[in-house]
Amino acid sequence: VAIAKFAWHNRERLGLLRVRDNAIVLHAMRWPDEIRDPAELAPKKTELDEDEIEQAVQLAESMTIDDISGFR
Template sequence: MPLRQFAWHNRERLGLLSIRDDALLLHAMKWPDKVRSPDELAPMKKADVDEDELAWETRDVATACNLPSSARPRA
Protein backbone atom coordinates (compact mmCIF):
# COMPACT_ATOMS: atom_id res chain seq x y z
CA MET A 1 0.00 0.00 0.00
CA PRO A 2 1.55 3.30 -1.05
CA LEU A 3 1.92 6.06 1.52
CA ARG A 4 1.66 9.52 -0.09
CA GLN A 5 1.42 13.19 0.74
CA PHE A 6 -1.56 15.10 -0.66
CA ALA A 7 -3.09 18.56 -0.37
CA TRP A 8 -6.61 19.02 1.02
CA HIS A 9 -8.13 22.34 2.08
CA ASN A 10 -4.77 24.09 1.61
CA ARG A 11 -3.04 21.72 4.04
CA GLU A 12 -0.52 19.03 3.34
CA ARG A 13 -1.65 15.66 4.64
CA LEU A 14 -0.46 12.08 4.72
CA GLY A 15 -2.52 9.36 3.07
CA LEU A 16 -2.56 5.63 2.49
CA LEU A 17 -3.92 4.38 -0.85
CA SER A 18 -5.71 1.05 -1.12
CA ILE A 19 -8.06 -0.74 -3.49
CA ARG A 20 -11.37 -2.32 -2.44
CA ASP A 21 -13.51 -3.98 -5.10
CA ASP A 22 -13.69 -1.42 -7.94
CA ALA A 23 -12.81 1.61 -5.79
CA LEU A 24 -9.57 3.42 -5.00
CA LEU A 25 -9.58 4.47 -1.32
CA LEU A 26 -7.55 7.21 0.31
CA HIS A 27 -7.17 6.86 4.08
CA ALA A 28 -6.18 10.19 5.66
CA MET A 29 -3.49 9.68 8.29
CA LYS A 30 -2.08 11.94 11.00
CA TRP A 31 1.49 13.16 11.13
CA PRO A 32 3.38 11.62 14.08
CA ASP A 33 3.74 15.00 15.82
CA LYS A 34 -0.08 15.46 15.70
CA VAL A 35 -0.86 12.23 17.58
CA ARG A 36 -1.40 12.81 21.30
CA SER A 37 -1.10 10.42 24.19
CA PRO A 38 -4.43 9.31 25.72
CA ASP A 39 -3.03 10.41 29.10
CA GLU A 40 -3.20 14.04 27.89
CA LEU A 41 -6.92 13.63 27.16
CA ALA A 42 -7.97 12.04 30.45
CA PRO A 43 -9.76 14.32 32.92
CA MET A 44 -7.58 15.61 35.73
CA LYS A 45 -10.07 14.87 38.52
CA LYS A 46 -13.29 12.99 39.03
CA ALA A 47 -16.45 15.01 38.34
CA ASP A 48 -18.63 15.81 41.32
CA VAL A 49 -22.21 14.95 40.21
CA ASP A 50 -25.06 14.08 42.54
CA GLU A 51 -27.74 11.45 41.76
CA ASP A 52 -30.52 14.02 41.11
CA GLU A 53 -28.43 15.88 38.52
CA LEU A 54 -27.51 12.62 36.81
CA ALA A 55 -31.19 11.56 36.67
CA TRP A 56 -32.23 14.88 35.10
CA GLU A 57 -29.45 14.73 32.49
CA THR A 58 -30.35 11.14 31.60
CA ARG A 59 -33.99 12.12 31.05
CA ASP A 60 -32.93 15.13 28.92
CA VAL A 61 -30.78 12.95 26.67
CA ALA A 62 -33.54 10.35 26.30
CA THR A 63 -35.98 13.11 25.31
CA ALA A 64 -33.54 14.71 22.87
CA CYS A 65 -32.85 11.35 21.22
CA ASN A 66 -36.59 10.65 20.87
CA LEU A 67 -36.32 7.37 22.73
CA PRO A 68 -39.63 5.54 23.15
CA SER A 69 -41.12 5.85 26.63
CA SER A 70 -40.36 2.17 27.31
CA ALA A 71 -36.61 2.85 26.86
CA ARG A 72 -36.54 6.01 29.00
CA PRO A 73 -35.30 5.91 32.59
CA ARG A 74 -37.96 6.08 35.27
CA ALA A 75 -38.04 8.94 37.77
Protein backbone atom coordinates (compact mmCIF):
# COMPACT_ATOMS: atom_id res chain seq x y z
CA VAL A 1 0.00 0.00 0.00
CA ALA A 2 1.22 3.52 -0.80
CA ILE A 3 -0.09 7.06 -0.39
CA ALA A 4 -0.02 9.03 -3.64
CA LYS A 5 -0.71 12.59 -4.71
CA PHE A 6 -2.48 12.90 -8.09
CA ALA A 7 -4.28 15.53 -10.18
CA TRP A 8 -7.95 15.08 -11.02
CA HIS A 9 -10.22 17.80 -12.42
CA ASN A 10 -7.47 20.41 -12.01
CA ARG A 11 -7.10 19.65 -8.30
CA GLU A 12 -4.44 17.83 -6.37
CA ARG A 13 -5.80 14.94 -4.36
CA LEU A 14 -4.53 12.23 -2.06
CA GLY A 15 -5.03 8.61 -2.91
CA LEU A 16 -4.26 5.14 -1.72
CA LEU A 17 -2.48 2.84 -4.18
CA ARG A 18 -2.59 -0.90 -3.74
CA VAL A 19 -2.19 -4.06 -5.77
CA ARG A 20 -5.33 -6.14 -6.08
CA ASP A 21 -5.97 -9.08 -8.41
CA ASN A 22 -2.87 -8.35 -10.50
CA ALA A 23 -3.83 -4.69 -11.02
CA ILE A 24 -2.86 -1.41 -9.40
CA VAL A 25 -5.93 0.22 -7.84
CA LEU A 26 -6.19 3.89 -6.84
CA HIS A 27 -8.66 4.79 -4.09
CA ALA A 28 -9.32 8.53 -3.95
CA MET A 29 -9.44 9.87 -0.42
CA ARG A 30 -11.83 12.73 0.26
CA TRP A 31 -11.76 15.59 2.71
CA PRO A 32 -14.75 16.05 5.04
CA ASP A 33 -15.96 19.12 3.12
CA GLU A 34 -16.18 17.03 -0.08
CA ILE A 35 -18.68 14.56 1.37
CA ARG A 36 -22.34 15.50 1.33
CA ASP A 37 -24.72 14.73 4.15
CA PRO A 38 -27.03 11.86 3.09
CA ALA A 39 -30.00 13.84 4.44
CA GLU A 40 -29.53 16.27 1.53
CA LEU A 41 -30.18 13.45 -0.94
CA ALA A 42 -33.45 12.27 0.55
CA PRO A 43 -36.49 13.05 -1.63
CA LYS A 44 -38.89 15.65 -0.36
CA LYS A 45 -42.16 14.45 1.11
CA THR A 46 -45.12 14.75 -1.24
CA GLU A 47 -48.79 14.08 -0.83
CA LEU A 48 -50.26 11.44 -3.16
CA ASP A 49 -53.80 10.25 -3.35
CA GLU A 50 -54.84 6.70 -4.21
CA ASP A 51 -55.75 7.62 -7.83
CA GLU A 52 -52.22 8.88 -8.55
CA ILE A 53 -50.70 5.71 -7.10
CA GLU A 54 -53.08 3.54 -9.15
CA GLN A 55 -52.25 5.46 -12.35
CA ALA A 56 -48.51 5.03 -11.69
CA VAL A 57 -48.96 1.28 -11.20
CA GLN A 58 -51.03 1.04 -14.40
CA LEU A 59 -48.36 2.94 -16.34
CA ALA A 60 -45.62 0.63 -15.06
CA GLU A 61 -47.68 -2.44 -15.93
CA SER A 62 -48.45 -1.12 -19.43
CA MET A 63 -44.72 -0.63 -20.10
CA THR A 64 -43.79 -4.11 -18.82
CA ILE A 65 -43.33 -7.01 -21.24
CA ASP A 66 -43.01 -10.71 -20.48
CA ASP A 67 -41.30 -11.85 -23.70
CA ILE A 68 -37.74 -10.48 -23.83
CA SER A 69 -36.54 -12.81 -26.58
CA GLY A 70 -36.43 -9.91 -29.06
CA PHE A 71 -33.73 -8.12 -27.06
CA ARG A 72 -29.98 -8.70 -27.30
